Amino acid sequence: MARLRAGDAAAFDQLVSTYSGQMLAVALRLLRHEVDALDAVQDAFLSTFGALDGFRGNARLSTWLHRLVVNKAIMHLRARKRHPEESIDELLPQFLADGHHAQPVTAWTDTVEVALQRLETRTLVRACIDRLPETYRTVLLLRDIEELTTEETAQLLDVPPSMVKIRLHRARLALQSLLTPHVQQHRG
Secondary structure: OHHHHOOOHHHHHHHHHHHHHHHHHHHHHHHOOHHHHHHHHHHHHHHHHHHHHHOOOOOOHHHHHHHHHHHHHHHHHHHOOOOOOOOOHHHOOOEOOOOOEOOOOOOOOOOHHHHHHHHOOHHHHHHHHHHOOHHHHHHHHHHHHOOOOHHHHHHHHOOOHHHHHHHHHHHHHHHHHHHHHHHHHHHO
């Protein structure tokens, strides 16, 4: 850190070479487009110079960089032109007039993480996550993949925590609807 704060170019090169792959993976999860992800990572690394005084050493350097990349990715998402998002209502449970489910509910006995390991379908899960509208996909990625708290996610997205909870719940239900046919097919 002392070398970075002193403006040592070799220290900055080492920082970039050590963490660029990991940070690019974070940005790609959020932005889905390599060019946008590369821009976000580059912006994050460039902003490290101005933000070095803000790094107090309370967290690991990689954690601090992770936060910078997530912030830059969120800024890129905000800057994108807004497209009308598709509704996920057809992926959510439907209810009859008497309050019962319209379709039988298939309970998942395993956690999503265990199901992913057993089915070896990271690509499938990623494709299903990518099918979610951006508002839901972003909340799901920040909370479940990047492991941010509800409050941190709300702050990044500039929405109330209650909105994060609602979007996360709906995103998880929609993702489950997208994955259930594949899980049932594998079990059958």
